[in-house]
Amino acid sequence: xxxxxxxxxxxxxxxxxxxxxxxxxxxxxxxxxxxxxxxxxxxxxxxxxxxxxxxxxxxxxxxxxxxxxxxxxxxxxxxxxxxxxxxxxxxxxxxxxxxxxxxxxxxxxxxxxxxxxxxxxxxxxxxxxxxxxxxxxxxxxxxxxxxxxxxxxxxxxxxxxxxxxxxxxxxxxxxxxxxxxxxxxxxxxxxxxxxxxxxxxxxxxxxxxxxxxxxxxxxxxxxxxxxxxxxxxxxxxxxxxxxxxxxxxxxxxxxxxxxxxxxxxxxxxxxxxxxxxxxxxxxxxxxxxxxxxxxxxxxxxxxxxx
Numbered sequence: 001x002x003x004x005x006x007x008x009x010x011x012x013x014x015x016x017x018x019x020x021x022x023x024x025x026x027x028x029x030x031x032x033x034x035x036x037x038x039x040x041x042x043x044x045x046x047x048x049x050x051x052x053x054x055x056x057x058x059x060x061x062x063x064x065x066x067x068x069x070x071x072x073x074x075x076x077x078x079x080x081x082x083x084x085x086x087x088x089x090x091x092x093x094x095x096x097x098x099x100x101x102x103x104x105x106x107x108x109x110x111x112x113x114x115x116x117x118x119x120x121x122x123x124x125x126x127x128x129x130x131x132x133x134x135x136x137x138x139x140x141x142x143x144x145x146x147x148x149x150x151x152x153x154x155x156x157x158x159x160x161x162x163x164x165x166x167x168x169x170x171x172x173x174x175x176x177x178x179x180x181x182x183x184x185x186x187x188x189x190x191x192x193x194x195x196x197x198x199x200x201x202x203x204x205x206x207x208x209x210x211x212x213x214x215x216x217x218x219x220x221x222x223x224x225x226x227x228x229x230x231x232x233x234x235x236x237x238x239x240x241x242x243x244x245x246x247x248x249x250x251x252x253x254x255x256x257x258x259x260x261x262x263x264x265x266x267x268x269x270x271x272x273x274x275x276x277x278x279x280x281x282x283x284x285x286x287x288x289x290x291x292x293x294x295x296x297x298x299x300x301x302x303x304x305x306x
Contacts, residue, residue, distance in 0.1 A: 025067065028129065031055035032081065034145055037131045040079055040105045041151040042158070054144055057132045061085070061124040067108065068122040074112040076134040079155065080104050083128025084203045088211075089120045098211035100166055101125070101204060103189050107155030125203040170214055172255045176223040178213040180252040183233065187242060198245075202238040227251070 034054035038045050058081060061067050068074060070089060085102040099120055102108055108130070112118050133141065142149055169181045183200070191197035202209075210220040227233045232247040233240055242248060 025065070026060040026062070028058045028060055030058070032058045032131055034141065034148065036081075037079055038145075038147060038151050040081065040131075041107070041155045042105070043147055043151040043154065045147065054141065056141070057134070057137075059130050059132050061128045061130060063124050063126050063128075066121050066123050067128075067130060068118045068120070070118055070121040072118055073116060074109045074118050076132045077110055077138070077152070078108040078133070079131040080106045080108065081129040081131055084125045085122045085128055086125055086204060086208055087120050087122050096211060098204075098208050100162060101208075101212070104193055105155075105158075106162070107152065107159055110152075110156055110159070125208075166212070169212075172252075174255070175213065175215045175219045176226045177251060177254055178215065179209070179220060179223040180227060180232070180248050182209065182213060183227075183240065183242065184248060184252055187245075198242045200240045200242070202240060205238075 032055070034056050035045055037056050059067075059078075061083070067078060067085060068087075080102050082104055084104075085108070086098050087100045087102060087108075088096045088098045090096055102122065108122055109118070111120070165185055169178050169185065172178045172181060186200055186202075187197045190200060206220045206224075207217050210217045213220065215223075224233075224235050227248070228235050230247060230251070232242070232244045232251060234243055
């Protein structure tokens with residue numbers, strides 16, 4: 001290897017170390033139960049089964065700390081118990097490409113089974129706890145609970161499904177459509193976790209969302225504004241409230257965004273017509289109709305009647 005290549009490789013390692021915090025994980029004094037772990041993975045077990053008494057290590061991952069490190073061997077499989085993480089790759093220029101967001105019930109670390117090393121890092125977006133199934137402990141757990149084997153298969157299957165969901169977000173041409181799909185995806189995940197599906201607290205920053213969706217940070221900000229102006233959502237920093245789920249779903253179904261979204265056109269046109277309408281009530285309706293083309297007016301009229 002030439003000195004230039006060596007310098008480049010060393011620089012890449014330094015960038016990785018700078019961008020991914022390598023804080024030590026903290027083991028919790030009180031272990032979790034295998035029974036709860038199985039439920040997180042989607043397998044229901046009886047309170048009186050053998051799994052109820054089998055302890056499983058639980059680790060605390062502080063906000064900004066890395067649970068997994070790209071390019072390193074992983075000593076365990078992890079299941080998110082609470083909190084959330086972002087999975088990312090650090091490119092040679094230092095850019096963090098976000099691949100996914102991990103929520104409670106998701107299995108992490110299994111990708112290393114293929115090549116023996118982690119293909120990406122996993123960094124906590126908030127205080128997060130995970131179940132840790134160490135390589136040494138896993139054979140014993142599988143003997144004590146054969147149902148765990150099925151649960152892990154379900155967990156890996158779920159991760160494949162999550163990857164397909166991310167690909168579907170990226171299939172849209174327009175950035176506002178990608179964002180609409182992301183908000184609906186997050187709403188569904190919050191509902192599955194027993195939280196509000198309409199009032200969302202974004203643990204990830206807009207730069208992380210932009211990286212996942214493959215658009216610029218400024219583009220994500222404009223898309224949030226566009227969705228808010230359409231009346232579909234309300235945005236207050238990282239607080240997002242879904243005001244009109246049907247409008248958001250309509251936007252998400254349109255691969256090309258605003259240009260093909262009749263509902264949003266209607267609302268924008270209706271707002272412009274109301275601002276331009278004369279004060280006199282006798283001429284207000286006529287002025288509004290004149291300001292909006294016939295096809296759009298019909299949509300506005302149907303919205304007002306519903």
